[in-house]
Amino acid sequence: MAAPTELPPLAPGATIGILGGGQLGRMLSQAASRLGFDVVILDPEENSPAGRVSRGQIVAAYDDPTALNVFGRVCDVVTFEFENVPAASVERLAEAGALVAPGPVALAVAQDRVEEKTFLNGVGAPTVAFAAIDSLDDLTAALQTLGTPALLKTRRDGYDGKGQVWIKSAKQAAAALAELGGRPAILEARADFTRELSIIAARGRDGTIAVYPLGQNHHAGGVLRTTQAPAAVDAKTERRARAIATAVLEGLAYVGVIGIELFDLGDGRLLVNEIAPRVHNTGHWTQDGCVCDQFEQHIRAIAGWPLGPVTAHARVQMTNLLGADIDQWTKLAAKPDHRLHLYGKAEARPGRKMAHVNRIAPL
Structure with a gap:
């Protein structure tokens, strides 16, 4: 197979494969459909949230060799919605000739926290x-x-x-x-930080990089509750975050969208907490705050299309709805400055991410 940079962009009507059928896969599939692509999901859960909005779903384990063989044959490019997909499965697809983006190296680095921090420090992205x-x-x-x-x-x-x-x-x-x-x-x-920030960035097949404005995050019990974006940061912090994102993307020869969580130490220094080789919860604000959101951006990148604009046109507060929070949907849907994004999950277990809502305000 030709190198990704040598391949022509995928034309509308091509098939994009997504490993994983959860909410991120669902929103990726919806974005791909808007651009004219067909989508096939591989997920062991029958009738998954992503599968219900896609052309089809292969119901099988992520390491099922027969399913991977079929999946690789029917898809023009394969991506994944979460980083705990077995790296060996992604390697198997790539070795069989399937175009996989991001590649197995990025996945393997992100799956092992020691490997991840070793890599980050090696490209000049400091950690604790x-x-x-x-x-x-x-x-x-x-x-x-x-x-x-x-x-x-x-x-x-x-x-x-x-x-x-x-x-x-x-x-x-x-x-x-x-x-x-x-x-x-x-x-x-321990990181003695003043706040948690994150940056969503993308790299295309041709090496072009696009970086969204920073978001400021609030976690509770280890789970993201809100992201406010664009974050109130000075120019120096913005430049440093962009430099970190660029170093990570280029160091991995990455194709697609990546999420990078940062600790702001308050003295001009940023430390990387972790990277996620996929679209990211802290980037959901882009759905209603940018012309091209992170999901469309990821599809553009892996399909070899030009990357879309990343300038914010609104200020957004994204709030995750966990478990029984989803019962507020009628109230939230009635608010004119709220945009509700439901994930299509049947059971609202405690702590489970069921939806998110973006509250929009002028810049």
């Missing part, structure tokens, strides 16, 4: 100090170096505050490791 933890001895030594409090996380699979525990004194080391099931972990030094 950290140490790889494979045993209690490792943890004891790391606590002496990094101090307390420190955050112990599993190296893989954690999200939305899961798979992590704060250690406030060295005496808690053994219990903290046991709480994570003794799995390979990473210990992160």
